[in-house]
Amino acid sequence: MAAAVKRIEKGGRRSRGRIRPMAEINVTPFVDVMLVLLIVFMVTAPLLTVGVPVDLPKTRAQALSQDREPLSVTIRKNGRIYLQNSPIGEDDLVPRLQAIAANGYDQRIFVRGDENVDYGRVMEVMARISAAGFTHIGLVTDVAKPKQKTN
Secondary structure (H helix, E strand, O other): OOOOOOOOOHHHOOOOOOOOOOOOOOOHHHHHHHHHHHHHHHHHHHHHHOOOOOOOOEEOOOOOOOOOOOEEEEEOOOOOEEEOOEEEOHHHHHHHHHHHOOOHHHOOEEEEEOOOOOHHHHHHHHHHHHHOOOOOEEEOOEEOOOOOOOO
16 A cells, blocks of 8 residues: 555645746846946947047038948148048148048048148148039037027
């Protein structure tokens, strides 16, 4: 009769020593990974907007919408010219632009001139670019802060 006796637990079930799987999802590792990614992106985002430091003039014009990355020509207050972030000679500017323009002469080129640079110097650079056949040339400015009205 001892062989016929089965071990019975509460509720009338037999125990075979198996552990039932947990039905919960542990989200702690997921949250940890998301927080690390958030911190990484917060630290690296400001580094993506590096460039040549220049004090741009202020205007109230709206920003242009753009669909692809333009080329950037910067003129510092000492008159030195930069293509993207690299200094370049005035005579080398147009051949370099033609070599790297992905869309040919339809490539958008933004000219950034320091507010203290001579206006004629900015126009000389723009004239060289325009004379080379580039048609989409724009000037970049900062947004002006609204002035306080005094009564």
